[in-house]
Amino acid sequence: MTETLLKGFREFCADAYDGKSSLMGRLVEEGQRPEYFIISCIDSRSNPGTIFRPAPGTFIAYKAMGAIVRPYQQGTALAAALQFALHHVNVRKIILLGHTRCGAINALVDKVDDPDIAEFIDVAQTALSKAKAQCGPDADREELLHRIEEQLVTLSLENLKTYPSVAPLLEDESLEIVPWLFELETGTLKKFEPETKSFVPVPGQAEHKMYRRKAART
Numbered sequence: 617m618t619e620t621l622l623k624g625f626r627e628f629c630a631d632a633y634d635g636k637s638s639l640m641g642r643l644v645e646e647g648q649r650p651e652y653f654i655i656s657c658i659d660s661r662s663n664p665g666t667i668f669r670p671a672p673g674t675f676i677a678y679k680a681m682g683a684i685v686r687p688y689q690q691g692t693a694l695a696a697a698l699q700f701a702l703h704h705v706n707v708r709k710i711i712l713l714g715h716t717r718c719g720a721i722n723a724l725v726d727k728v729d730d731p732d733i734a735e736f737i738d739v740a741q742t743a744l745s746k747a748k749a750q751c752g753p754d755a756d757r758e759e760l761l762h763r764i765e766e767q768l769v770t771l772s773l774e775n776l777k778t779y780p781s782v783a784p785l786l787e788d789e790s791l792e793i794v795p796w797l798f799e800l801e802t803g804t805l806k807k808f809e810p811e812t813k814s815f816v817p818v819p820g821q822a823e824h825k826m827y828r829r830k831a832a833r834t
């Protein structure tokens with residue numbers, strides 16, 4: 617049933633429509649001015665609408681399996697969304713949000729036998745090859761998966777730069793792209809640092825209890 621969703625919706629409306637701020641009222645009357653464009657995975661645990669606790673109007677969302685950004689192609693959902701966000705709404709910060717324990721990465725490593733998924737994630741083969749080269753032949757599965765999680769974010773970052781809506785704004789330094797990796801097991805947000813080519817925790821985070829998966833990953 618949909619009761620879980622409707623309960624949340626009622627709470628949201630009571631706050632955003634009838635609360636002190638009447639935030640939705642302002643957003644309807646004055647229009648949206650979101651600060652971010654967030655590209656994230658479809659995974660239910662890495663939903664930016666949940667993990668960042670954003671107020672309505674904070675960001676424009678785009679989701680794809682693995683938060684994978686394919687190279688530019690005219691007329692795709694992402695090309696249109698970026699064009700709208702960057703050139704019609706004037707968003708100037710893109711958050712590229714990968715996450716650990718990602719089903720898309722499992723599918724890539726296990727060569728999933730599902731044409732729709734396989735074809736979409738195929739573009740990430742280079743991330744897999746680079747991760748394998750990084751790990752060497754003796755690496756265990758966990759280490760390989762971890763490397764792919766990182767490689768996938770940097771691959772998507774490079775592909776993002778091929779979009780005509782993005783490239784000129786990067787050139788004149790009016791657009792910032794923030795590559796993040798959300799570590800589900802520890803509740804840690806890591807940022808890719810191009811200088812060192814490594815992911816480091818975003819400053820100011822507390823340490824949390826660490827969780828490990830009991831069975832196979834999805």
Ligand SMILES: [Zn+2]
Pocket residue numbers: 657658659681682683715717718719720
């Ligand atoms: Zn995922």
